Amino acid sequence: MAIAPEPAGRPDTAPAAQAPLLVVEDIVKRFATPDGELIAVDHVSFDVKPGEFVGVIGPSGCGKSTLFNIIGGLLDDYEGTVRVAGERVRGPHPAIGMIFQEESTFPWRSVIDNVAFPLEIAGMGRRERHERARHFVKLVGLDGFERRYPAQLSGGMRQRVSMARTLASEPKILLMDEPFASLDEQTRLLLGDKVLQIQQQLAQTTLLITHNITEAVQLADRILVMTYRPGRIKRVVDIALPRPRSSQIVSSEAFGRHVAQIWSDLREEASLGLQDEDSAYGRERRA
Amino acid sequence: MKGGAAPAISAAEVRRLRIVIVLVVLAAWELVARSGLLYRDVVPALPTIARALYALLAGGEFYWHLGVTAGEVAAGMTIGGIGGLAVGLLLGANRFLSEAFERFLYYLGPTPKIIFFPIMIMWFGVGVSSKIAMGALSCFFPVALSTAAGMRQIDRVLIRVGHSFRANAWQMATKVYLPAMRHPVINGVRLGLGVAIIGTLLAETKLSNRGVGFLVIQAYSLFDMPRMYAMLIVLFVVAIGVNALVGRLGGLDAIKRP
Numbered sequence: 001m002a003i004a005p006e007p008a009g010r011p012d013t014a015p016a017a018q019a020p021l022l023v024v025e026d027i028v029k030r031f032a033t034p035d036g037e038l039i040a041v042d043h044v045s046f047d048v049k050p051g052e053f054v055g056v057i058g059p060s061g062c063g064k065s066t067l068f069n070i071i072g073g074l075l076d077d078y079e080g081t082v083r084v085a086g087e088r089v090r091g092p093h094p095a096i097g098m099i100f101q102e103e104s105t106f107p108w109r110s111v112i113d114n115v116a117f118p119l120e121i122a123g124m125g126r127r128e129r130h131e132r133a134r135h136f137v138k139l140v141g142l143d144g145f146e147r148r149y150p151a152q153l154s155g156g157m158r159q160r161v162s163m164a165r166t167l168a169s170e171p172k173i174l175l176m177d178e179p180f181a182s183l184d185e186q187t188r189l190l191l192g193d194k195v196l197q198i199q200q201q202l203a204q205t206t207l208l209i210t211h212n213i214t215e216a217v218q219l220a221d222r223i224l225v226m227t228y229r230p231g232r233i234k235r236v237v238d239i240a241l242p243r244p245r246s247s248q249i250v251s252s253e254a255f256g257r258h259v260a261q262i263w264s265d266l267r268e269e270a271s272l273g274l275q276d277e278d279s280a281y282g283r284e285r286r287a
Numbered sequence: 288m289k290g291g292a293a294p295a296i297s298a299a300e301v302r303r304l305r306i307v308i309v310l311v312v313l314a315a316w317e318l319v320a321r322s323g324l325l326y327r328d329v330v331p332a333l334p335t336i337a338r339a340l341y342a343l344l345a346g347g348e349f350y351w352h353l354g355v356t357a358g359e360v361a362a363g364m365t366i367g368g369i370g371g372l373a374v375g376l377l378l379g380a381n382r383f384l385s386e387a388f389e390r391f392l393y394y395l396g397p398t399p400k401i402i403f404f405p406i407m408i409m410w411f412g413v414g415v416s417s418k419i420a421m422g423a424l425s426c427f428f429p430v431a432l433s434t435a436a437g438m439r440q441i442d443r444v445l446i447r448v449g450h451s452f453r454a455n456a457w458q459m460a461t462k463v464y465l466p467a468m469r470h471p472v473i474n475g476v477r478l479g480l481g482v483a484i485i486g487t488l489l490a491e492t493k494l495s496n497r498g499v500g501f502l503v504i505q506a507y508s509l510f511d512m513p514r515m516y517a518m519l520i521v522l523f524v525v526a527i528g529v530n531a532l533v534g535r536l537g538g539l540d541a542i543k544r545p
């Protein structure tokens with residue numbers, strides 16, 4: 001797993017002509033809750049081509065993390081199929097690397113040992129895995145912090161450690177679930193730059209889940225806008241902004257148009273979500 | 288230890304206060320001993336105790352008994368600790384088992400284990416084995432309970448990280464679960480060690496012919512109070528030392544790897 005073969009194709013040939021690397025087909029996920037069945041993900045289908053950066057955006061509670069865990073092979077008991085390079089996913093797939101929404105560094109491991117974790121799991125020797133890990137620590141701009149422990153780092157730095165750790169496993173597909181959700185806007189934009197830079201450098205196929213419109217438009221080639229409960233795909237938006245990009249693109253006019261369009265899509269979904277929460281609150285108060 | 292501003296109290300001041308407290312207690316002791324208010328040697332004068340302490344530490348007999356007790360505690364800790372760890376892991380991992388059995392542990396945990404001593408004597412005899420059984424029984428409960436609680440407190444996302452990198456069951460146990468729950472486990476071992484020492488000593492005072500507990504009760508029945516106090520002082524110091532050692536295990540960990 002450590003040495004991933006070359007990606008099936010590079011984005012220099014037109015992506016549209018290539019076989020998709022990730023195929024998500026007709027996923028339905030239901031949860032049994034005290035108030036009856038809850039459909040978290042409802043017939044979601046899409047695919048991601050090699051080298052492509054796809055964003056999934058939707059209001060809080062629409063099933064994004066559920067979808068993320070299904071694609072990552074951490075949830076079962078769903079309908080539909082997930083395929084990676086034609087192979088059906090059952091359980092965590094070696095070609096997929098996940099970056100989680102929550103704080104996920106191992107507090108008892110130093111930065112370098114956190115990043116080397118997947119290599120250690122794969123059975124690589126100490127010296128070699130540290131050497132490799134050092135490369136990815138540098139890639140996320142944390143050189144000099146190798147021996148620090150997560151508690152000695154800022155939230156943004158810890159998130160970069162998680163990113164380096166997942167990149168160190170050299171996944172063919174990078175899945176990220178709101179990796180910057182807990183960060184302030186400036187850090188978020190700068191980390192977005194880091195992601196762009198890494199993505200362009202590694203031609204990394206990426207699926208980014210977020211509820212931040214700016215972040216999605218800044219980073220993605222294509223954005224899937226999801227509805228609020230049951231989580232369906234409401235619209236697919238192609239982002240025709242030139243690459244390479246940086247956080248400066250945020251101030252361009254085309255960027256503003258995309259953001260406005262997606263926001264109008266999302267506004268009604270988000271307000272549905274709020275109404276839902278209000279009525280749940282009302283129920284609780286009456287009970 | 289985990290960042291945070293240092294409190295405004297200086298360490299030197301705290302140390303000075305501690306020394307003052309110890310001196311006050313010693314002075315009060317000496318005062319009571321000299322006042323003659325209490326019957327003969329119940330509160331012996333400090334120099335008398337010091338002499339007894341010297342006699343105790345200069346002779347060889349005491350060390351042999353101390354060795355017996357230490358061996359019993361170590362064996363009890365090993366058996367009870369491993370048992371507690373295994374049961375705690377099982378209860379932590381399995382909801383059904385924990386719902387069914389953990390309540391028993393909660394109620395049995397704080398019960399003084401000495402009430403089981405007659406049974407232990409019947410099962411294991413009056414020798415060393417019944418003392419080991421008492422130590423094991425005592426330390427089993429805190430280790431099992433804190434292991435089970437520690438396992439449930441593990442941040443779920445760390446487990447998902449382990450799975451997402453396709454760690455196998457052994458790797459999950461050694462590289463995720465155990466390190467993630469090291470603080471509660473070490474705490475349980477510390478509590479367990481305390482009660483194992485108590486359990487073993489108590490058993491020795493009841494029915495035995497060796498060990499420090501036996502020596503203490505022998506001194507008591509011969510009314511050799513200075514010798515008894517001397518032994519209590521040694522026990523006290525040893526207990527503090529051992530506790531500090533286990534604490535260092537957990538503490539160092541906390542400083543170096545927050």
Ligand SMILES: Nc1ncnc2c1ncn2[C@@H]1O[C@H](COP(=O)(O)OP(=O)(O)OP(=O)(O)O)[C@@H](O)[C@H]1O
Pocket residue numbers: 031032033038040058059060061062063064065066067101211
């Ligand atoms: N294990 C579960 N059991 C029952 N319901 C669940 C479970 N996991 C998620 N849900 C429900 O499924 C819905 C989708 O949850 P999910 O975590 O996927 O949302 P999300 O889009 O990631 O939200 P956020 O942006 O806030 O992270 C929510 O209503 C949630 O309450």
Ligand SMILES: [Mg+2]
Pocket residue numbers: 064065066101177178
């Ligand atoms: Mg989520």
